[in-house]
Amino acid sequence: MNYNKITIPLISLLIFCLFWEWIVWFNGWPNYKMASPSDLWPAFWKFRWLFLSYGWDTLWRTVVGLSLSILVGLGFGVIMGFSKTMRIALYPLLVGFNAIPKATVVPVIALMFVGFHDMNTILIVILISFFPIAVSISIGLSTLEPEYKDILLSLGATKFEIFYKIALPKTLPEFFGALKVAATLAFIGTNLMEIIEPHGKGLGHLFDSGKISADYPLMFAVLIALALLGIFLYYIVVMFESIFAGWAERN
Amino acid sequence: MHIELRNVSHEFTLEAGSLPVLKDLSFSVPKGRFTAIVGPSGCGKSTITRLVSGLLKSKKGEVLISKEVVKSPRSTVGMAFQNPVLLEWRNILDNVILPLEIVSKNISRETKIKRARELLKLVGLAEFEKSKPSELSGGMRQRASLCRSLVHKPEVLILDEPFGALDAFTREDLWQTMLTLKKQESFTCILITHDLREAIFLADEVLVLSGRPASLQFQLDVKLGDDRKLDDLYTNETTKSLAILRKQIEIAQKSMI
Numbered sequence: 392m393n394y395n396k397i398t399i400p401l402i403s404l405l406i407f408c409l410f411w412e413w414i415v416w417f418n419g420w421p422n423y424k425m426a427s428p429s430d431l432w433p434a435f436w437k438f439r440w441l442f443l444s445y446g447w448d449t450l451w452r453t454v455v456g457l458s459l460s461i462l463v464g465l466g467f468g469v470i471m472g473f474s475k476t477m478r479i480a481l482y483p484l485l486v487g488f489n490a491i492p493k494a495t496v497v498p499v500i501a502l503m504f505v506g507f508h509d510m511n512t513i514l515i516v517i518l519i520s521f522f523p524i525a526v527s528i529s530i531g532l533s534t535l536e537p538e539y540k541d542i543l544l545s546l547g548a549t550k551f552e553i554f555y556k557i558a559l560p561k562t563l564p565e566f567f568g569a570l571k572v573a574a575t576l577a578f579i580g581t582n583l584m585e586i587i588e589p590h591g592k593g594l595g596h597l598f599d600s601g602k603i604s605a606d607y608p609l610m611f612a613v614l615i616a617l618a619l620l621g622i623f624l625y626y627i628v629v630m631f632e633s634i635f636a637g638w639a640e641r642n
Numbered sequence: 643m644h645i646e647l648r649n650v651s652h653e654f655t656l657e658a659g660s661l662p663v664l665k666d667l668s669f670s671v672p673k674g675r676f677t678a679i680v681g682p683s684g685c686g687k688s689t690i691t692r693l694v695s696g697l698l699k700s701k702k703g704e705v706l707i708s709k710e711v712v713k714s715p716r717s718t719v720g721m722a723f724q725n726p727v728l729l730e731w732r733n734i735l736d737n738v739i740l741p742l743e744i745v746s747k748n749i750s751r752e753t754k755i756k757r758a759r760e761l762l763k764l765v766g767l768a769e770f771e772k773s774k775p776s777e778l779s780g781g782m783r784q785r786a787s788l789c790r791s792l793v794h795k796p797e798v799l800i801l802d803e804p805f806g807a808l809d810a811f812t813r814e815d816l817w818q819t820m821l822t823l824k825k826q827e828s829f830t831c832i833l834i835t836h837d838l839r840e841a842i843f844l845a846d847e848v849l850v851l852s853g854r855p856a857s858l859q860f861q862l863d864v865k866l867g868d869d870r871k872l873d874d875l876y877t878n879e880t881t882k883s884l885a886i887l888r889k890q891i892e893i894a895q896k897s898m899i
């Protein structure tokens with residue numbers, strides 16, 4: 392079972408790389424059109440230290456941003472989940488805000504807080520990924536069947552007890568579903584900032600320098616590195632999910 | 643605990659106006675007695691349970707539990723509904739313990755477990771204490787829900803159609819379980835039900851409510867003793883009582899339209 396969970400994805404990854412290598416070779420594409428996996432290794436190796444330090448920049452800012460977006464999303468979600476008036480009042484605002492392409496917000500933020508690159512990046516991550524979390528929590532809380540509240544309310548439980556003994560755990564599966572989406576969105580946020588407003592840090596910056604120096608394999612290598620970080624963060628979320636919301640898993 | 647409703651009227655405020663649900667309803671349930679309430683669908687039965695448990699305040703009249711006016715929820719009440727609402731992330735034992743975590747914060751977990759096990763054994767769920775609710779059948783989940791409603795030794799037990807969603811055989815099983823609990827635990831009980839045989843089998847007294855807005859229409863004393871068997875439901879006397887109740891329900895349903 393566990394063995395399959397690791398080997399099957401590895402095999403599919405291998406098949407994917409072979410196919411990729413083959414299709415580039417078959418079409419005779421030059422590496423500026425499409426680099427093949429075998430072009431990527433040299434790029435990775437050549438810039439290994441940059442990949443490590445920039446990868447770390449991107450990762451920590453994404454994780455900090457994502458953690459803060461959980462707090463923001465939880466705040467909005469709880470307010471909208473418990474108060475119908477607040478839900479009606481806030482929903483259109485949040486939906487409208489979420490509909491703004493974040494690429495257009497990046498320069499605005501960068502101008503607002505000139506020089507605070509880490510903070511700007513984290514801010515964009517929060518703005519881009521709190522929305523699914525807020526929505527999932529508010530829906531989870533507002534659709535709690537009244538009987539669930541009644542069993543505790545009829546015993547004189549406080550609102551807070553109902554929240555942490557029933558409402559919150561019951562919402563966790565939806566929350567983790569949203570967190571997986573938010574985790575991928577968070578990387579988009581970090582890289583938007585790193586690419587649009589380059590400030591010499593992060594994988595986005597490495598991508599940008601690849602572009603400037605026409606090092607196409609490097610650009611592809613950055614994309615792969617981002618994918619790997621994305622997979623890493625995604626499975627961290629999955630791990631937390633199985634710890635805290637494993638009960639919701641259907642066999 | 644003696645439960646008493648004195649001239650209780652209640653209405654819900656809707657966008658389209660107000661909906662009178664209870665009108666001048668009075669009845670009392672003496673300490674330790676078991677009263678079943680039947681009435682047309684939507685006449686206000688669940689509203690009564692919410693008034694007695696203190697989840698709702700009546701617009702007029704008062705609800706008293708042992709001579710005290712009920713103003714807010716009290717820890718001496720236990721409730722179970724048609725939907726057993728067990729918490730999926732807790733096993734059966736921890737589900738049963740839940741009320742103790744609210745009303746008896748100071749007693750040790752061992753004591754809580756001991757009390758919960760005592761009840762689980764009574765209802766025949768001793769081997770399932772570690773199971774998840776989703777692994778149990780509907781009848782078993784309802785048994786667990788009954789245990790939860792009794793774990794904190796409530797003086798008042800309020801059951802709102804707890805067996806309504808079960809098949810006929812499982813339902814009869816649970817009636818027996820209910821009698822066992824009634825013998826072992828001491829509580830004053832209000833049972834809401836749609837099933838007249840259930841009302842007669844379990845209760846000392848059956849109240850029939852009129853259509854909405856509900857008031858007390860009819861009251862029937864059940865003369866079955868403390869040792870009840872399913873066979874008692876097929877005697878001439880119970881058949882007569884059932885016929886009377888059915889007639890009363892018909893009248894109540896007509897008054898609804």
Ligand SMILES: Nc1ncnc2c1ncn2[C@@H]1O[C@H](COP(=O)(O)OP(=O)(O)OP(=O)(O)O)[C@@H](O)[C@H]1O
Nearest residue numbers: 654655656661663682683684685686687688689690
């Ligand atoms: N919170 C509420 N707000 C508005 N109307 C309500 C509310 N609760 C109940 N009602 C209405 O009051 C009436 C009585 O409801 P109640 O649930 O007490 O009936 P009931 O006798 O328990 O019905 P059933 O047999 O279907 O369980 C119904 O018409 C219902 O729609």
Ligand SMILES: [Mg+2]
Nearest residue numbers: 687688689802
């Ligand atoms: Mg009801």
